[in-house]
Amino acid sequence: MSLYQKIRQQSREFGQRTLDRHLRLGVTGLSGAGKTAFITSLVHQLTYGDQPAHLPFFSVVREKRYLGGQLDQRQALSVPRFPIEQNLQYLQQEPPMWPPSTKGWSQLSLSLRYKAVSGLRAKLQSRSELALNIVDYPGEWLLDLPLLSMSYQQWCEFSWRLFRQPHRQEAAKVFEQHLQACNQQDASELALQNTTEQYKTLLHQFHDTAGAYLNQPGRLLVPGELAGAPMLQLFPLLPEQAAENSALAKKLEQHYQSYCKNVIEPFYQQHFARLDRQIILVDCLTALNSGYAAMQELQQALQLILKSFHYGPTSLLTRLFKPKISKVLFAASKSDHATPEQHQALSLLLQQLLHQPLKLSHYQAATTEVMAIAAIRASVSGYVQVDGLAQPCIRGESLGQKSVTYFPGEIPDKIPSAEFFKQHKFEFLSLQPLRWREQEPLPHVRMDHVLQFMLGDKLE
Ligand code: GDP
Numbered sequence: 001m002s003l004y005q006k007i008r009q010q011s012r013e014f015g016q017r018t019l020d021r022h023l024r025l026g027v028t029g030l031s032g033a034g035k036t037a038f039i040t041s042l043v044h045q046l047t048y049g050d051q052p053a054h055l056p057f058f059s060v061v062r063e064k065r066y067l068g069g070q071l072d073q074r075q076a077l078s079v080p081r082f083p084i085e086q087n088l089q090y091l092q093q094e095p096p097m098w099p100p101s102t103k104g105w106s107q108l109s110l111s112l113r114y115k116a117v118s119g120l121r122a123k124l125q126s127r128s129e130l131a132l133n134i135v136d137y138p139g140e141w142l143l144d145l146p147l148l149s150m151s152y153q154q155w156c157e158f159s160w161r162l163f164r165q166p167h168r169q170e171a172a173k174v175f176e177q178h179l180q181a182c183n184q185q186d187a188s189e190l191a192l193q194n195t196t197e198q199y200k201t202l203l204h205q206f207h208d209t210a211g212a213y214l215n216q217p218g219r220l221l222v223p224g225e226l227a228g229a230p231m232l233q234l235f236p237l238l239p240e241q242a243a244e245n246s247a248l249a250k251k252l253e254q255h256y257q258s259y260c261k262n263v264i265e266p267f268y269q270q271h272f273a274r275l276d277r278q279i280i281l282v283d284c285l286t287a288l289n290s291g292y293a294a295m296q297e298l299q300q301a302l303q304l305i306l307k308s309f310h311y312g313p314t315s316l317l318t319r320l321f322k323p324k325i326s327k328v329l330f331a332a333s334k335s336d337h338a339t340p341e342q343h344q345a346l347s348l349l350l351q352q353l354l355h356q357p358l359k360l361s362h363y364q365a366a367t368t369e370v371m372a373i374a375a376i377r378a379s380v381s382g383y384v385q386v387d388g389l390a391q392p393c394i395r396g397e398s399l400g401q402k403s404v405t406y407f408p409g410e411i412p413d414k415i416p417s418a419e420f421f422k423q424h425k426f427e428f429l430s431l432q433p434l435r436w437r438e439q440e441p442l443p444h445v446r447m448d449h450v451l452q453f454m455l456g457d458k459l460e
Helices: 003-019 035-048 084-092 119-124 139-149 152-163 166-181 189-208 239-243 247-274 284-290 292-307 316-320 340-353 418-423 447-459
Strands: 021-029 066-071 106-114 128-136 277-282 327-332 367-372 379-386 389-397 403-406
Touching: 021 035, 021 139, 021 247, 021 447, 035 066, 035 084, 035 106, 035 128, 035 277, 035 447, 106 447, 128 447, 139 247, 139 292, 152 166, 152 239, 152 247, 166 189, 166 292, 189 247, 239 247, 247 316, 277 292, 277 447, 284 292, 284 340, 292 340, 327 340, 327 447, 340 367, 367 447
Parallel strands: 021 128, 021 277, 277 327, 327 367
Antiparallel strands: 066 106, 106 128, 379 389, 389 403
């Protein structure tokens, strides 16, 4: 090999090493928002191949520069791995099934190969590579952030204000009676564990109650690797009990502080601080089905989640770590439960739930976007003739495996009033995934827009 060839090869290798980059993408949302389906689809879209017809908005694919994606098999054994293979199997069963939902945090690493468009990378490398880490974690954990700026007493007041809302009141009664009967001077392990179990039952009841989104502490509901840890012996006493200087109130105050220090702060420092970009999935349609109180609480929960992305120079988060999330996508999931002409209204509704058109908002630290998507399509859309007029409709399989063709109704582009909910019931049905084989592209709605917003600039 001549000296010139050697230098060229070395500089190519050097370029390969220095120009290869990493991106950590966080995926979150409250339980049932669609995280598992989303990551399964995202990974399949990236590893399936370069199908311009299937991902028309994703420029690296459209421009035929995408060379493919591969799962990285060298992931550290200590890191819980997102079960992509099993999830794809669920979708291929007869009849197809949705894969089981997220229970804690997990990760999957991919390497994406592409031809760079121009610049140094294009000159030095025949193919470039982006290492993508996808991190899945429950949105419930972000709901814990406000606890850092509350005292235990304030948290008890906040919780009981929430539990007195009409859609929670009934479920909370038994726990309230249990607390009233508790000996406030008994802070023994047994007493704490017993009441924590009762509170856990209540949280699970809330979790199954339509529209009860805001459940704290998040780790009691979705403990992840912390299941059974002593600081998870935590529950809100009645505000008047928390104000007493009893042995129980003192013990719970200690557990509360320990939860903040040993659970919430490390989560932000170890996981959140390392994310570069973030996707937040929101299931607005189930909230509409559940009524006015559900919409109100979803809005409140989203406002709390947004606090994790609001980090001005003086914010609590900036003091805890150096956040670097530069792009946040809010995606209204499961848009295939509605007809396509309703998708615009769905994304406007989500913008209203987030309180403002995000581009005008004060989250200067990150670029934000809102869109309506379906990670894995469960319906096909079309038209039926009604009185000589073409009416939009969707067709899919209901949970009882019955084929259904229907117009699911209009999506409001604003949060409807309490009065409107009294007169109108939304009924967006849950559907089974469409039949699918692994050799085929996975049907979706706007996953190419998601990929373009999240990765497009990194694959230039
Ligand atoms: P997670 O708890 O956030 O991980 O939520 P999952 O991804 O497990 O989704 C919960 C349920 O929502 C699934 O079992 C499906 O019934 C439904 N779902 C999720 N994504 C989609 C989608 O793209 N389209 C449709 N029609 N349903 C979806």
